[in-house]
Amino acid sequence: MPELPLQSILIIAAAPFFGSFIATVARRLPAGSSIVFGRSRCPYCQAVLSPRDLVPVLSWALAKGRCRLCGHALGGYYPAVELIALAIAAVAVTFFTGPWSWVAASFGWALLALAAADADSFTLPDSITLPLIPTGLAAAWGLDPDRLLMHALAAVGGFVCFAAITVAYRAIRHRDGLGWGDAKLMAAAGAWVGPWPLPSIVLAAALAALSVVAVSRLRGRSIEATEQVPLGLYLAPAIWAAWVAERTGAL
Ligand SMILES: [Zn+2]
Secondary structure (H helix, E strand, O other): OOOOOHHHHHHHHHHHHHHHHHHHHHHHHHHOOOOOOOOOEOOOOOOEOOHHHOOOOHHHHHOOOEOOOOOOEOOOHHHHHHHHHHHHHHHHHHHOOOHHHHHHHHHHHHHHHHHHHHHHHOOOOHHHHHHHHHHHHHHHHHHOHHHHHHHHHHHHHHHHHHHHHHHHHHHHHOOOOOOHHHHHHHHHHHHHHOOOOHHHHHHHHHHHHHHHHHHHHHOOOOOOOOOOOOHHHHHHHHHHHHHHHHHOOOO
């Protein structure tokens, strides 16, 4: 087992706290409530949570997933996001070194915030998708300045393809199929991974989304054609996986 450098330990140790922050941001941004101000409250009894209620995963596990004050079940949203943030950090420090492990972890955490927001409220906040476009281009340039043009074209291409589907669907069916958030997320994807992985990312996300719909149908839930599917929830992990795979030469 290789010696863990201090940097890796820092990323791993910070991950559950970033996870907790990401879970809060993903829930509060679409609702338009303040991220920084206003302390966390129990959504059921409105009790202000104390620091001992806010330790990632641990507080939730100790209280058996219930509010310590009113006993209401809190659901697995927070610990799930916190654990995924930790898994992202573990992958980042396993496959990357130096500043790139921070880049890998931060990119993964930003995508986690988007996936969580989409799962929670069918929203991909602009304040997360849009900054991913210039940061993706900067990362591509940092690796190899020759990549910049190709990645910039991929960002435009990813946006235009999804925007075209959105507009066409709206014209034909008179309702929204894909959201504009998905088009902006595809622009971010193009900026980070370049053009070649984009089709496989969309295919993987669509297959995953369809399988989830199929499974819930098999379980007896009726699915309407107008049912919203949070495509960003599936696009986000596919984008990160494609970027990690390309960077590590796994593909
Ligand atoms: Zn409560």
